[in-house]
Amino acid sequence: MKSYYILLILLGLTSAKPTARIVGGKDVDRPGKYPWQGSLQSFNNYHICGAVVISSKYVLSSALCTVNQTPATRKIILGMHDEDTRLLGNPTDYLIEKITNHPNYSPGPPYYWGNDISVLTIQGMIDLNDPYVKAITMADENSPDFTSNENCIMTGWGSLYGFGPYPNILQEANFHVLTREECEISRPGQIFDNHLCIGNKATGGNSFCTADNGGPLACPISAGDWILAGIASIANANCTTQQASLCARVGNPGIRSFIRNITSL
Template identity: 30%
Template sequence: LSFWGHPCARLPPTGCGEPSISPSLHHTERIIKGQNAVPGSWPWQVSLQNRFRSHFCGGSLINENWVVTAAHCEFKPLFHVVVLGGYDRTSRSGSVQVKNVVRVVTNPNWNSNTLSNDIALLKLASPTKLGPRVSPVCLPPADLHLPDNLQCVTTGWGRTSINWCFMVLLSPSQESLQQVSLPLISSSKCAKYWGSKITSSMVCAGGVGASSCQGDSGGPLVYQDGGLWTLIGIVSWGSSNCNVNTPAAYAHVSHFRNWIDSVI
């Protein structure tokens, strides 16, 4: 599954998972190397930042009022904001919206020791203004079956040099939004790397020379289904040195669909 779309704008989407600006992907690129995304082509991507504009995690817009991210990002409404419509993570251009958060709902089964159920929902203080550069991603059904080797995409402002990359950002990230195409890995194959750390609340992807890396925590893992991009994973954890030959773990969004619906 390769996407060679041109960055031509269409009318703003009316639903979910349909960028007005088409993404352009190449299988050989990875966030470790650093492939810049087409500006505006992943309109659900958000940056979680502190009040000094420092990016520390990613997230995904799922409707005009809610963002989903990783629980381990530990978003604090008093100290943090959600930035939407950004490409350069420090920009405050006309398309950028900065939102306060009035409610953080962490999954009640989140376990910081095992990293299971690594998902949280952020309610924005005011509705997002949807448009060509800001629109929601689709959510999967609760019973979605994900085949092995399904081609997916993850995005973020992650590190592009191979260094330690566990969880939240501790060093400068990329200025421009990065993207990588990588395959889904079955739980049994993933367990060969990670053993019993892999639970039903997780999906795995990568391990074939591509990886999501530090600074991408909380960001999206998506795939295209019938022309619509669907959120199937939330960047959670991986190897301590961003090994591109080891799959990374993502919160399994389909596993949490009923919980998400009960909150939003």
């Protein structure tokens, strides 16, 4: 599967998305630190993309990860910390009842994977009493644009560098939310209102990469409280840190109303 996606990228096929992974990150130091983090997997326990818990019934992911899939081909793992060994936390499988992709998802240019978001309805209920699993509050239409927040965190089990290995331990990296003007410097003409542009102003050394798609960009809003600002969407084919990365903007009216119409959240 990994070699298949790499081949698509190398061939430059329009159906292949620029890869996305966390580059320049570090091991999350304890299980359950980011309890909303999930893993979208095949039934042979292969990590495909990230996912985000928003309630006891729903998780979010990237439409890229789910647009050609059905509940019979994918499952969600929650409470996981070490993806390969699965000795820490409380990794638990959840079956998917329904996959709903954003109706205006744009798989490629000219809108650069706009509305890259999907809602996954879980069979049964997610156990939110599990100490390693918690829903995260979502940004809405009235939320700030987060450009003054320099402490947002992206998490995931994506590749550690371009075409590199996947980590065992969940990774985290700090990102700044960039203004549209800042984003246009490295992505001219590629950012739209449904995107959230991120980078690291201090070092320029962070990106996200293969299999981080669908994962959360969480921003702290007060002591111990976080808000879901974005869903990992676009980085570069070689996961370079010299270009800004794009997320689906959760608080965008078109994205937020899509989520609300399905989940009532």
